[in-house]
Amino acid sequence: MIAMNYRGPRRVRIDHKPYPKILHPNDAIVKVTRSCICGSDLHLYHGMVPDTRVGSTFGHEFIGIVEEIGSSVEKLKVGDHVLVPFNIACGKCAFCKQELYGNCHESNSQATAVGGIFGYSHTAGGYQGGQAEYVRVPYADVGPTIIPPDMDPDDAVLLTDVLPTGYQAAEMGGIQKGDTVVVFGAGPVGIMAAKCAWLFGAARVIVIDHIDYRLEFVKNYANCEAYNFKSMDDPVVFLKKATDWLGADVCIDAVGADAAGSALQTITGKKLLLQAGAATALHWAINSVKKGGIVSIVGVYGPTGNLIPIGNVVNKGITIRANQASVKRLLPKMIEHVQAGRINPKAIITHRVPLEEVAEAYHIFSSKLDNCIKTVLIPPSVRT
Numbered sequence: 210m211i212a213m214n215y216r217g218p219r220r221v222r223i224d225h226k227p228y229p230k231i232l233h234p235n236d237a238i239v240k241v242t243r244s245c246i247c248g249s250d251l252h253l254y255h256g257m258v259p260d261t262r263v264g265s266t267f268g269h270e271f272i273g274i275v276e277e278i279g280s281s282v283e284k285l286k287v288g289d290h291v292l293v294p295f296n297i298a299c300g301k302c303a304f305c306k307q308e309l310y311g312n313c314h315e316s317n318s319q320a321t322a323v324g325g326i327f328g329y330s331h332t333a334g335g336y337q338g339g340q341a342e343y344v345r346v347p348y349a350d351v352g353p354t355i356i357p358p359d360m361d362p363d364d365a366v367l368l369t370d371v372l373p374t375g376y377q378a379a380e381m382g383g384i385q386k387g388d389t390v391v392v393f394g395a396g397p398v399g400i401m402a403a404k405c406a407w408l409f410g411a412a413r414v415i416v417i418d419h420i421d422y423r424l425e426f427v428k429n430y431a432n433c434e435a436y437n438f439k440s441m442d443d444p445v446v447f448l449k450k451a452t453d454w455l456g457a458d459v460c461i462d463a464v465g466a467d468a469a470g471s472a473l474q475t476i477t478g479k480k481l482l483l484q485a486g487a488a489t490a491l492h493w494a495i496n497s498v499k500k501g502g503i504v505s506i507v508g509v510y511g512p513t514g515n516l517i518p519i520g521n522v523v524n525k526g527i528t529i530r531a532n533q534a535s536v537k538r539l540l541p542k543m544i545e546h547v548q549a550g551r552i553n554p555k556a557i558i559t560h561r562v563p564l565e566e567v568a569e570a571y572h573i574f575s576s577k578l579d580n581c582i583k584t585v586l587i588p589p590s591v592r593t
């Protein structure tokens with residue numbers, strides 16, 4: 210089969226790889242019909258995630274058709290159309306029992322923090338991802354969810370990460386009726402977080418980024434205010450001024466380790482790797498939220514430390530909430546929102562690219578060319 214193959218920072222290509230095998234009775238093999246490139250894949254692509262091994266296939270956002278099942282699989286049958294949450298979860302450990310499916314204790318042998326994730330380095334379990342024709346799906350009775358027959362596959366693939374992650378960002382923000390919510394990052398997850406903030410009763414939603422076409426998109430899609438931090442002297446002062454000098458009720462970091470906007474953070478985090486990337490967005494979130502406010506983090510950071518103003522967190526009495534989205538927990542609600550027409554995830558897809566052109570697709574997405582917001586890779590079998 211063909212699959213995306215990581216060759217080192219900023220180098221990916223298509224290669225032939227062996228067809229995946231059932232390794233455990235609860236595995237399934239899924240024939241991929243669509244996979245996405247995620248903003249967090251760029252952290253891998255840029256070489257910022259520890260233990261990203263040459264030869265890995267990325268891709269944690271995919272849907273497909275069950276091709277083969279292990280002997281103990283009960284909930285799936287060959288031919289089922291499934292969407293597969295990016296978290297790999299056993300369903301039985303103490304954390305899965307609390308519905309913390311992103312923190313499964315069994316799916317990642319290195320797991321002191323994160324559970325297993327498809328195609329997301331050996332730090333997240335070393336699983337192969339779905340930017341391929343076929344993928345092995347462990348714990349097949351837990352994560353994979355039958356796609357409702359009336360659902361567009363382009364919507365379904367965005368339920369594997371983007372929409373639930375944006376929704377959980379808003380949920381962790383504890384948004385109260387009338388709140389002002391600031392979202393840092395107008396990528397796919399920030400766009401969904403801004404959209405979902407209204408569902409929790411926000412009165413005002415402000416998005417901050419530095420890419421004009423994305424700001425324009427989110428302004429229309431999420432019906433919010435959107436500003437370019439490059440046009441400001443200091444985004445923190447701008448946001449204070451915009452909120453009667455009190456600060457926002459809730460700030461959401463939908464950027465993570467690859468942030469632009471601060472020379473100090475870029476040099477220490479991205480050039481010298483003295484910290485887990487550049488925590489610029491988180492820095493701004495902490496300093497822009499009001500006293501007693503909540504900072505919700507869904508942006509991805511590596512395991513090493515970051516330069517963040519922890520003194521301000523203490524002195525302002527800020528609550529910080531953070532996690533990988535618990536996709537399985539949120540799926541029933543997300544499916545309902547999409548079917549009711551409250552959220553139209555597929556509207557963010559700007560590029561549909563043959564899987565064979567994965568190198569070009571990464572380049573376009575990474576360099577923010579061609580007004581790219583979300584790229585879907587289509588394997589050859591779906592195109593014929």
Ligand SMILES: [Zn+2]
Nearest residue numbers: 247249270370
């Ligand atoms: Zn993702």
Ligand SMILES: [Zn+2]
Nearest residue numbers: 299302305313
């Ligand atoms: Zn578990």
